Amino acid sequence: MAKKKKGNTWQFFQMLGKTFMFPIALLSICGMLLGIGSAFTNESMIEAIPFLGNTYVNLFFQFMVQLGLFAFNNLGALFAMAIPLGLLKEEKEFGAFTGLVSFMAMHIGTSFYLSATDQLAAADQMSEAGQTMILGIQTYNTSVLGGIVAGLMAYALYRKLATLKIPEALGFYSGPRLAPIAMLFIMGVFGLVAVPLFWQPFYAFFKMLGEWITTSGPIGYFSYAVAERVAIPFGLNHLVTSTFRFTPIGGTAIINGQEYMGTVNMFLAYVANNMDIPLDLAGKMEQGKLMIQYGLCGAALAMYHCAKPQNKKKIKGMLITGALTVVVGGISEPIEFLFLFAFPPLFVVHTILNGLANMVLPYLGVLMGYTGDLIQFVTFGVLRGTRTGWPIAVAFAAGYFVLYYFIFKWAIIRFDIKTPGREEELELDESEASEFEQLSAYKGIAMLKALGGKENIIAIDNCVTRLRLELKDVSLINEEEIKNAGGIAVVHLDEHAIQVIVGTQVYALRKQINKAMELS
Known part of the structure; x- marks a missing residue:
């Protein structure tokens, strides 16, 4: 109980x-x-x-x-x-x-x-x-x-x-x-x-906790960024970031006679008043995320180069989409989950690199603030002038791209990590692919079957990148078929609850599953 x-x-x-x-x-x-x-x-x-x-x-x-x-x-x-x-x-x-x-x-x-x-x-x-x-x-x-x-x-x-x-x-x-x-x-x-x-x-x-993060300098900035990444596999990262973004734990400031609390609230107030953000706020604005976004693009390229020749064509679209998603949309999970479950130590390295970037950037003069995706980088970085330090961020991001590429390529080959394209058999054969193109509900039907059928599902929902399921019997699922139906990985929470990592198409897949359940 x-x-x-x-x-x-x-x-x-x-x-x-x-x-x-x-x-x-x-x-x-x-x-x-x-x-x-x-x-x-x-x-x-x-x-x-x-x-x-x-x-x-x-x-x-x-x-x-x-x-x-x-x-x-x-x-x-x-x-x-x-x-x-x-x-x-x-x-x-x-x-x-x-x-x-x-x-x-x-x-x-x-x-x-x-x-x-x-x-x-x-x-x-x-x-x-x-x-x-x-x-x-x-x-x-x-x-x-x-x-x-x-x-x-x-x-x-x-x-x-x-x-x-x-x-x-x-x-x-x-x-x-x-x-x-x-x-x-x-x-x-x-x-x-x-x-x-x-x-x-x-x-x-x-407010005291927020002041500790602020006064602890680089240690605080590093700790915050690491905590945010560690929460990713558990789907709790939004709770971590929201706490800093919108509550006193992120700090407080009086700007133009008005008190603001939380990193985002303070940052937007500085922007509205055309003011430069202070170093301590920059350290709590997740600037390291911009670096790992381009780093993950390097990781995606490494996965492509390490894939078996006959599989490269099949995974190219998935990796390109993942790279565009992380750069343009700021959503990193589709690429992160490609290696998180295949080889967790790589995710540990990824988490540490995020913390280091977040810790170092403010001291290099990068004061862009909220730069979770490409549009925000242009809006809050480039358009506000070089005073934000965006040229330094670009050079740092290029360095992270190269660093991630060589780390991931070395690790994948050294430990024979089964990243996409390195499996013995990959996804659908040609006849199955033809059927998939013709049947709009194919994925939903296939995923429903892989989850043990309609009778096995107690509740189904989704977040930005994953299906959240409560099942009668978790042992009835077929993880290989789940991956064939569009899943990247399966996270087991307890004997009834699982998550299926899908990516940004998760909402459409969940709707297809719902339709398949109605038809059945």
């Missing part, structure tokens, strides 16, 4: 990490809008390109800045809606609405407490008092933590409230309608009592 409970807890945290991708996806686009808009309204940029000084052109880029600030200014509310939206299996839309009501009610309760105790700070003193305006409510600046708490409480209580029996005379308010109504009162009291009691010491504790 204890093992089953541990497995359920593990799955919950994995699912929680997946829900963070809803606001993070929006934030990444808003960040690009903010970066582009700020870059092209920069006075030095206008001096260099006078066309940008045109009234209508300038207004257009100012509008981009305002759109970019949307997610930045409403992160707490977005997280509060995203958590029940992602975690609930049914009535997701009602759960998301309940999350938003919970978030607002909590801050209304806190605001009432501050008003009743005469602690509401003046507008020019809110930052010093740890207060801010959230959706028009003056309250403690809990940022995304408040959204996570409200979202989790909405998720935890939704099913109980939605199924609660009430008198027939009040039947109109039963079911999904009852949940947000009840949470209005519950979270109002929570904000009135619990938030004032716990927030200040909680904030002080996390």
